[in-house]
Amino acid sequence: MAYSKETKSKILAILKTGEPITDVAKEFKVSRFTLNNWLKEEKQEEQDTTITIKNIKKQISSLSKKTPTEAVSRKIAMLSKALSKLERVEAKEEKARIPKPLMVLNMDGSLRERALKECNLYDYQKAFFEDPSQFRLVLKARQIGFSYVAALDALCSAVDNGRNQLFLSASEEQALILMRYVSMWAAKLGITFKKDSENEKVLPNGVIIKALAHNFRTVQGFTGDIYMDEFAWYANPKKIWHAFVPSIGAIKGRFTIMSTPFEEKSLFHDLCVDETKYFMFSRHRIDIYRAINDGLEFDLEVMKALFDADTWASAYECVFIDDESALFSISLIKSCIDPLFNYYIPNSTSPLVSGYDVGRVKDLGCLAALEPKEAGKYDMCTLEALRKASFDEQKMLIRSFLNTNVHARSRIDKTGIGLNLAEDMHKEFKSRVDGVTFTATIKEAMALNLKKMFEDKLIRIPNDPLLISDIHAIKRKAGARGFLYDADRNEHGHADRFWALALAASHAEVLRVRKQGKAYVVG
Numbered sequence: 001m002a003y004s005k006e007t008k009s010k011i012l013a014i015l016k017t018g019e020p021i022t023d024v025a026k027e028f029k030v031s032r033f034t035l036n037n038w039l040k041e042e043k044q045e046e047q048d049t050t051i052t053i054k055n056i057k058k059q060i061s062s063l064s065k066k067t068p069t070e071a072v073s074r075k076i077a078m079l080s081k082a083l084s085k086l087e088r089v090e091a092k093e094e095k096a097r098i099p100k101p102l103m104v105l106n107m108d109g110s111l112r113e114r115a116l117k118e119c120n121l122y123d124y125q126k127a128f129f130e131d132p133s134q135f136r137l138v139l140k141a142r143q144i145g146f147s148y149v150a151a152l153d154a155l156c157s158a159v160d161n162g163r164n165q166l167f168l169s170a171s172e173e174q175a176l177i178l179m180r181y182v183s184m185w186a187a188k189l190g191i192t193f194k195k196d197s198e199n200e201k202v203l204p205n206g207v208i209i210k211a212l213a214h215n216f217r218t219v220q221g222f223t224g225d226i227y228m229d230e231f232a233w234y235a236n237p238k239k240i241w242h243a244f245v246p247s248i249g250a251i252k253g254r255f256t257i258m259s260t261p262f263e264e265k266s267l268f269h270d271l272c273v274d275e276t277k278y279f280m281f282s283r284h285r286i287d288i289y290r291a292i293n294d295g296l297e298f299d300l301e302v303m304k305a306l307f308d309a310d311t312w313a314s315a316y317e318c319v320f321i322d323d324e325s326a327l328f329s330i331s332l333i334k335s336c337i338d339p340l341f342n343y344y345i346p347n348s349t350s351p352l353v354s355g356y357d358v359g360r361v362k363d364l365g366c367l368a369a370l371e372p373k374e375a376g377k378y379d380m381c382t383l384e385a386l387r388k389a390s391f392d393e394q395k396m397l398i399r400s401f402l403n404t405n406v407h408a409r410s411r412i413d414k415t416g417i418g419l420n421l422a423e424d425m426h427k428e429f430k431s432r433v434d435g436v437t438f439t440a441t442i443k444e445a446m447a448l449n450l451k452k453m454f455e456d457k458l459i460r461i462p463n464d465p466l467l468i469s470d471i472h473a474i475k476r477k478a479g480a481r482g483f484l485y486d487a488d489r490n491e492h493g494h495a496d497r498f499w500a501l502a503l504a505a506s507h508a509e510v511l512r513v514r515k516q517g518k519a520y521v522v523g
Contacts, residue, residue, distance in 0.1 A: 012038060014242060027242050056083045112156040114189065123294040124286045125149040133282035138258035139272050140284075141316045144291045146258055147174075150227055151181030153256075157225050158207045159191060163253045164224030167211035168240070170233035171339055171463035175199065175211035178229060182209055213339040213463075225253040232262035232269075233465060235334045241267060257281075260465075261320045263330040269320050288316035327474045328451060336454050339463045346371045346381045352408035354382070355503020356398055357496045358418030365394045367401060368500035369408065370459070370508070378453070378508065380461045383497060391421055402429055411436050411503040436503060446502040447474060453505055470497040 007028075014024055025032045056079050063076050112129075115121075121129060122145070128138065129149055140146050154165040169175035179199060186193065186201075195202035201209045208224075231237060259268055271278050272285075292298050304312055313319035321330070346352060346369075354369035369382035382401070386394060402408055402425075414422035414435030422435035436442065453459045461467060473495045 008038060011035070012042060023238060024242075027239070053083065053087065111159045111189065111191075115152055115156055115185075118189070119152060119185075121149060121152075122291070122296060124284070124290060128284050129153055131282055131284070134254050135281045136254065136256045136258075136284065137271055137278075137281040138256070138284045138286070139318050140258060140260060140286045141288045141291060141318060142260050144286060144288070144296060146286075147178050147229065148181055150229065150256070150258065151178050152185045154209060154225065154227065155182055155185050155189075155191065157254070158203055158209050159205075162205060162207055164207055165209040165227070166224060167209075167227045167229055169211065169213060170230035170465075171342070172213040173342055173462075174230060175213055178227075179209075179211045223253070225256070227256045227258070230259045230465075231257045232259040232266060233463060233468070235337050235339055235463070237267045261314060261318055264320045266320075285318060287318045321472070325475050326472050327447060327476045328454065328471050330472060332451075332454050333461075333468055333471055336457060336459050336461055337463050337468075338460050341379070341460055341462050343383055343462060343464075344381050346405065348405055349407055350405065352381070352405050353378075353504050353507035354401065354408055354410040355500045355506070356394075356410060356412045357499040357503065358394065358413045358415075358421055359386070359496055360388070360391070360417055364496040365389050365397070366496040366500035367397060368497065368504045369401070369405075370501075370504045376508075377458050377460070378505070380459065380501065383464070383467060383500070385497065395421060395424060398425055398433075399428070402432060408432070409507060410434075411506060413438055413499065413503065436506075438499075446499075446506050449508075450498075450502045450505045453508065458508075459505070467497050467501075470495045471501075474498055 011024060011028055011030065021032055021035050024030075025035055060076055060079050060083065063079075116126065116129070125145060125148075128136070128146075129152065138146060150167075154167070157163050158165050167175055167178045169178065176198060179201070182201060183196070185191075192204065193201045194204050194206075199211050203209070228234075228240070234240060257268070257271065261272075262268065271281065272283075275283070288296075288298060288300070292300060303316075314321050350371050352369045352371055354367060357364075357366045359365045365386040367382065367384040368380065370378040371381045373379055384397060384401075386397060389397075398410065398412070398421075402410060409432050410425070410429075411434050412418060412422040412425055415438040419435070422433070425433045426435060450459075
């Protein structure tokens with residue numbers, strides 16, 4: 001198959017960014033053999049040019065030592081002309097290899113000036129808001145107000161510069177949060193929209209502000225400013241990158257990547273640490289300590305005491321997660337995430353299976369529910385979390401769920417403080433509720449059952465960072481009599497969302513094993 005010069009150049013440019021040749025081959029449907037040949041040809045051309053220049057210089061030097069006859073002079077002139085042409089080509093190529101200074105954009109505008117005076121931004125938010133670079137990279141701690149300032153930044157660029165704005169987020173819900181901030185800033189600054197919907201707003205000047213869950217097809221062909229929010233949490237960041245990198249040079253606007261840290265050995269990690277390769281980005285790193293120094297109100301000592309060291313480092317110190325000790329690898333979790341999928345209210349007659357992990361003071365009370373789909377698959381439709389709720393409040397949540405979903409069944413953790421709650425719910429709902437004692441054996445069975453569902457792609461979950469963190473927090477640890485499956489306690493609980501989901505998923509294991517005519521008891 002013949003490829004155009006433009007296509008070949010585009011693919012070679014992607015390969016030079018360091019993307020694995022196998023990924024590029026799959027993306028563009030070009031064989032690895034062909035790609036390797038292209039790389040060899042390009043390298044050979046560079047070497048041939050260097051060798052030719054050396055040879056011509058050597059010939060000119062040799063001829064210059066001979067008697068200056070007319071034939072010798074004519075040959076020296078011919079070689080000198082060829083040498084001059086080759087050196088110009090080499091100089092041009094060398095110049096292209098030298099990193100260019102960061103492109104900056106015109107940041108003058110009346111709305112941006114007003115926003116700086118009226119919107120009370122912290123210094124780290126101002127540094128981002130006033131950064132004129134075309135390419136910006138933000139590595140940040142959780143919940144320090146970056147969606148807040150990014151929405152303001154987009155609104156000002158739309159109004160002052162007349163550029164379309166696109167937010168791509170890790171999930172649809174996060175995309176909508178950004179748009180709510182845009183609406184808030186517009187109301188504060190007196191900006192009206194010609195069209196105003198949940199995920200798209202159009203200004204009177206025709207400029208569009210849009211927010212979507214990330215999709216590599218969305219980026220292709222877009223002209224304007226692009227914000228990739230929580231980029232580290234994208235299910236397929238490389239696909240987005242492949243769709244976007246070839247058109248970076250032609251963007252009429254800015255490209256902003258901002259995210260909390262997630263996994264090591266990821267594209268976002270590479271963007272953050274390899275400043276030589278990704279020289280075109282201006283960089284903003286805001287951990288919790290800088291945010292506090294710049295005025296953010298945050299009770300550091302109290303909050304830090306609620307976290308284990310690893311979780312604190314990841315959530316607030318901009319440290320990337322080590323994936324090696326986790327029972328569920330990040331890639332395994334991501335394989336079952338659908339960025340367009342959110343929690344939802346199922347049909348009241350659907351035969352839901354659910355789990356409830358009891359928590360009172362330190363841990364959360366969590367309810368997770370799965371809805372059966374075709375081919376033995378399940379959608380995670382519900383996740384409710386209660387913090388420091390009384391047992392009466394927790395019973396009310398379970399009761400409301402079971403009364404609303406008349407064919408739903410539930411498994412409740414009856415270990416320790418959960419015993420009374422589980423027994424009361426069993427008396428009220430009879431066979432629809434079972435209590436489960438969390439022994440090491442039972443926890444292992446539930447954890448491995450849920451992992452098998454992930455491996456077989458039998459479960460679909462939304463891109464919920466708290467749920468993902470809980471699933472990833474489960475570790476396989478060596479105990480006195482075998483392996484233990486558990487997580488360190490942190491400020492978000494004790495992987496309570498994971499155990500609620502594992503309880504819900506254990507219903508599916510019972511059904512599968514019973515069909516095989518075997519006995520399996522959880523509880």
